[in-house]
Amino acid sequence: MTEPGRAPRLSAAAATAFTWQAQAALVPAAWREPIYQIDSPEHREVFRQNSRYLGRRLDFTPADCPPRFGREVAWFVWLCATDQIGKIEPAYLRWCCEAISLACQSHTREHGHAPESITDMSSSMLLRHALLAYQTRNKRLPPLNTRRSITHLIEHLHLYLSVRCTDRSWWEHDIWDLRVDPRIPQREHEPSHDMAARLGGIEPVWLREGVRFWLRVSITAELLRWSSAVERSRMAARHLGRFLTATGHLTDPVLADDPAQLRMVFTDFAAWLRSPEASARPDRRLTGTAIEATVSQTQVFYTFMVDHADEAAAATGIARWGA
Template structure:
């Protein structure tokens, strides 16, 4: 391809020298790559009597544009913003962060039409990047939403003036039309209307563009060479009336996480990604054995593992430093004595989404082992990158090992793995590796399950506010809700409560009505009502319980029967006669025994039908206090146990 391209550009240079009448200084940057490709196709047809295949033509176009961009970026005196292609990999003069997660994204100003908008966007983004107002990721999104989307609207409407309209009503009418286009199916190639969040983003970006250009109208006119930009005024800072400005909306998607079964399934098939392509790997999982050909990308496999273990975002792992660990115990810690679940190092990641947070977390021995494996792999397979800045490196176009693994190539590797293993989740839906953010949700949910406070979780996840971390607490609420709805509620007489489980769950509101939670069930008395029954909840019609309290009911049944025998004996010793069945106290206790018998029979029948299932939040429920070896704790526990037995006796 280079030879083919070289013959074409040499022929064009000879033609230019001939027409110029002498030798002139020429550069590759002086030749439009499209014209070079056309000359190469003509040369190919002259030699072969036909045109090349589509694939060869596409490769030639890639070489021509790449050569033009490289020479134009490195060998010309024009400023970086004067070029129509902004590429961080080609031009080191473009402002950027030390670690840019989307450095592979290219801003193509040549695609923006009309011309007045292209030059305006060039001035806007060059200034905001230089002044550190926008990051590269932000500039790329603004170039798309303003340059491409609004540019298409301006072209379709025949707008030729940067000020759009002379009067405020006409200006707002034009942008109301633009908003209608954004919310119509013609705004996307798929034929489906743009989401409200995406449409509002386009609207906000256009407003930011015109506000900036209005505030810097004279400078914009001088930069672009178009004096019409100086005609912008205060009207362009309020393109939409206040009533037409929707409230800012954020995504309401519920945080999703993997179950233990799904994580096990994904981890069992992950070796397929790390195995070389010329080898097969045998996967044994859930009673099945599969032989699958390897995909030869151990880097991607380790990135996925680190995401699962640490809960970091994909970009934060892809851009890890080559030496990201600081050991806590020092080098003198004996080998092999680390607890795999203990924190042994501090991991520094690349935080590029949220400012003013500490980009370090504690790491376990598993994380340290994976990072050491990747460092050894770099030294063996990519020695040019072994001393580079990044732990995970791009595999192609990275001869010096200076570029980190891009998210795009990482996602492509996971997509190939998902197609190769074809897994399904617990509900039978496709289980794919590309949903890497679910690993972050899973890690956060498990930390909350382990009792980690929300403020500690906020620090671990790198969130700016606790509200973001509370999304995972909402996930736990939905999990408890699903578990609760699996149980049948029965009343004090053993009959099933004739209330829908979902309505019953709403009635309880355990987090706000803790006074309605009982040791053996739940009180369904409305909040405005008071209970005059004391501790005698069994005869109460507002009492409900389920199978998770079955052992408690059996123990209460035994204690109640024992209490009746003790009181009957005391009565006989005091009065010299047997306690009659009409005794008021005895009748109340007999009703309680009858209620307990009915409850136990019904709950045991439910368990026989559905199997023994514990209710939400009852995994750690105990029915008695445990005495410990510590004297102080033992005495306190014994006193609590005595108080509880005295309460049962009084009952």
């Protein structure tokens, strides 16, 4: 929800312990339930003034969900207001809460108990239910811009709740966003603050956890600038991970025990990068410069993991990184 190109003004919420109890305690009594009149003086700065919703109190509490769900929605709205993250379209918030309710019911049927928090369900699950709800109402899928808007809202609500309201370390999350998580080491005036590193799409799992360790150490030790760390995560997802998956290297970081065989793997990787498979568009292959940079980054990654083998095995929980 943060406006592009502008870092948010962080409130006391960013300096408070990242647990649900600590964050919920910050919310003033008048903001603890998701019930708003969007054109009232206290709410108009956080809501877009949709004419269909003016002049009445609106309850956005997700139906048939544990009470905490409503308070989590209310916390997010309050945070948007206090941190000036961005204005919320009430129609999309209502749709988002409908999706939360449907996802909660689905989770309960599948697991035999209700989830304790919205974060017990993935953002992709929430989005799936949002799209199904739209299709059921309108007998068609939403237009592209509408889908982008609801995706943006759901992902931001889920990300802020996941980061600010759990006690997980910053590197344990699959999305590293400087605007959401001030614990991530960064320069005082980071020019690339609006770039996010996304680790969730990196497959196989052993590669994702290896990249997580590599980038965590590199960022903390200032071995990489933030923009470089983001680019490394993209490289792992778009190229190295896809190559490893396509060639069956799904379970073991040790790609080959014999040095000659290992060199052949990297030769095959370079050849794959020159093929149409490596490009998002078959008619536009990777340039020689891009291929060279990708191979170089991959070599740096593996050299780092070899040099820190024991620490990598301990941090990732994958013993073969220490082989």
